[in-house]
Amino acid sequence: MKVAMVVSEMEPFAKTGGLADVAGALPKALGSLGVDMHVFLPRYLCVKETRTGVEAGRGVTVHFIDHPGFFHRPALYGDSNGDYPDNLDRFSFFCREVFVQMNSLGIRPDLLHAHDWQSALSIVYLANRFREDPHFSRTASVFTIHNLAYQGLFPKDQFPRLDLPWSLFAIHGLEYYDRINLLKGGLIFARALTTVSPTYAREIQTREQGEGLEGVLQMRSRDLNGVLNGIDQEAWNPASDRLIPAPFDFKRLDPKEKNKEALQKEMGLPMDPKAFLIGMVTRLASQKGLDLVVEAIPRLAPLGIQLVILGSGDRAIEEALSRSAKSSKMIRLRLAFDNALAHRIYAGSDAFLMPSRYEPCGLGQMIAMRYGTIPIVRKTGGLNDTVKEEHPVEERGNGFCFEPASPEAIVEAVTRALALYRNPPKWRQLQRQVMGADFSWDRSAQEYLRLYEKLVG
Numbered sequence: 473m474k475v476a477m478v479v480s481e482m483e484p485f486a487k488t489g490g491l492a493d494v495a496g497a498l499p500k501a502l503g504s505l506g507v508d509m510h511v512f513l514p515r516y517l518c519v520k521e522t523r524t525g526v527e528a529g530r531g532v533t534v535h536f537i538d539h540p541g542f543f544h545r546p547a548l549y550g551d552s553n554g555d556y557p558d559n560l561d562r563f564s565f566f567c568r569e570v571f572v573q574m575n576s577l578g579i580r581p582d583l584l585h586a587h588d589w590q591s592a593l594s595i596v597y598l599a600n601r602f603r604e605d606p607h608f609s610r611t612a613s614v615f616t617i618h619n620l621a622y623q624g625l626f627p628k629d630q631f632p633r634l635d636l637p638w639s640l641f642a643i644h645g646l647e648y649y650d651r652i653n654l655l656k657g658g659l660i661f662a663r664a665l666t667t668v669s670p671t672y673a674r675e676i677q678t679r680e681q682g683e684g685l686e687g688v689l690q691m692r693s694r695d696l697n698g699v700l701n702g703i704d705q706e707a708w709n710p711a712s713d714r715l716i717p718a719p720f721d722f723k724r725l726d727p728k729e730k731n732k733e734a735l736q737k738e739m740g741l742p743m744d745p746k747a748f749l750i751g752m753v754t755r756l757a758s759q760k761g762l763d764l765v766v767e768a769i770p771r772l773a774p775l776g777i778q779l780v781i782l783g784s785g786d787r788a789i790e791e792a793l794s795r796s797a798k799s800s801k802m803i804r805l806r807l808a809f810d811n812a813l814a815h816r817i818y819a820g821s822d823a824f825l826m827p828s829r830y831e832p833c834g835l836g837q838m839i840a841m842r843y844g845t846i847p848i849v850r851k852t853g854g855l856n857d858t859v860k861e862e863h864p865v866e867e868r869g870n871g872f873c874f875e876p877a878s879p880e881a882i883v884e885a886v887t888r889a890l891a892l893y894r895n896p897p898k899w900r901q902l903q904r905q906v907m908g909a910d911f912s913w914d915r916s917a918q919e920y921l922r923l924y925e926k927l928v929g
C-alpha cells in the first residue's frame with residue numbers, strides 16, 4: 473500500500489508542537505509494517521536538509537515542498553504579531569503542490585492522509601479537483617484532527633485564491649459563518665476522520681468542546697475514530713538519551729537523582745534532593761491552563777515544592793508567568809522553545825504538571841512517564857485516556873488526576889502527589905510502574921493500518 477501523508481510539521485525538520493512528534497514517528501511505524509510512506513512537508517527556513525527528498529527510515533520518503541517566498545521565514549505559522557497574513561496562500565500552495573509533485577514523481581497513492589487545517593485542502597482538492605484524474609480517482613482519504621481549536625479561518629474574499637468553485641463556499645463545504653474554514657473542508661470531504669484519543673473523539677461532538685463544529689462532527693460520527701498517539705520511544709529513552717546528564721532505566725533509577733541535581737543547579741534552584749520538583753514543558757496557550765498555575769502558585773509555594781516551567785508562545789501568558797515567578801524563589805521560568813532543556817526537565821523532575829483545559833492527546837504526560845516522572849493532570853481528552861489516579865492501597869493507577877479547572881484542584885492533586893513522594897519506597901514503585909508502560913507507536917500504527925486497509929479495500 474502506498475500512502476501520501478500531508479503534514480505541516482515533522483520531527484526532526486520543523487516543530488511547534490505534538491503534531492511534529494506524530495508526523496516524525498507514525499510514518500516510520502507504518503513504514504515498518506510494510507506501508508510505502510511518502511510524507512510531504514513545506515521546506516521552511518529551519519529545514520536543514522538540502523535535498524528535495526530524503527529517506528527517513530524503512531519505507532519512508534520525505535518530500536519537501538519549496539517556495540522561498542512562502543516558507544523561508546523565521547517561524548512556521550506566524551510571529552509575535554500573530555499568524556502570517558498570507559497563510560491561506562501559503563498552505564493552499566502547499567496542498568496543490570503535493571499533487572504536482574506526486575504527478576512528476578509518478579506517485580499514485582492508494583490513500584492520502586492529511587493533518588489539521590494546514591493540510592486540509594489536500595483532501596478538498598483530492599475530492600473535488602482530482603476525482604476524475606486517473607492518477608488519483610481511486611485514492612482514499614483520512615483526515616486527522618490534532619487540535620480542533622485551530623481551524624484556519626479566512627475572509628470570504630480570499631476564496632477565489634483557492635481555485636475551487638464557489639459552490640463549495642456553502643454549509644456542506646468550506647463556509648463557516650460567512651468565512652472560509654479550511655479544517656471544515658477536511659472534516660466534510662475525507663472518507664474517514666480520526667482524532668488523537670478516544671475521549672477527545674467524544675468531547676468534540678459536544679457543544680462545550682466542539683468549537684462550533686460539533687454539528688459537522690456529529691454528522692460524521694460513524695466515520696470518526698479516536699486513535700491514541702504514541703511517542704517515539706527511541707527519541708525519548710532515558711537509558712540512551714544523550715541530552716541528559718545521567719542516563720538511567722527502570723532497573724537502575726538512582727542516576728535520576730543526578731539529573732534532578734543538575735536541573736536544580738542549571739535553573740538556580742536550591743539543591744535540595746528532598747524538594748518535590750515539578751516540571752512543565754508546554755506551549756504557552758490558553759488551552760494549557762497556565763492561568764490556573766499562576767493562580768495556584770501562591771498556594772503551591774508554601775508546600776515546599778519546586779516548579780520549573782519551560783514554555784513559549786502567547787506573550788500575555790509569558791508576562792503573567794514572569795510576574796508570578798518573581799514572587800517565589802522556588803519557581804523558575806525559561807521562556808524558550810528548547811528541546812534539550814525539555815529532555816533535562818523530563819529526566820530531572822519528580823512530577824510533571826499538565827492542567828490543560830482541553831488536551832486532544834498530550835504527549836508530555838507519556839514522555840514524562842518514560843522518564844519515571846509522575847504525571848499530575850486534569851482529566852480531559854487524551855490525559856483522561858492515559859493517566860489514572862494512583863490508588864494508595866491497591867497500587868493501580870499511574871499518576872494524579874483532577875477534574876475541576878481550578879487552582880484549588882491543582883493544589884489538592886499536588887498535595888496528594890507530595891504525600892506519596894514522602895513515602896520513598898511507594899514512590900519508587902510507582903516510578904517503576906509508569907516506566908514499564910508501553911506508549912510506543914506500534915499499537916496505534918496497527919490501528920491506522922487497519923483503517924487504511926478498510927478504506928482501500
Ligand code: ADP
Pocket residue numbers: 488489490491493753754755782783784808809810811814833834835836837
Ligand atoms: P501540543 O501539541 O498541544 O503542543 P503535546 O503535549 O501533544 O502538546 O506535545 C508537545 C510537544 O512539544 C512535546 O514533545 C513537548 O516536549 C514539546 N514542547 C512543548 N513546548 C516546548 C518548549 N517550550 N520547548 C521544547 N519542547 C516543547
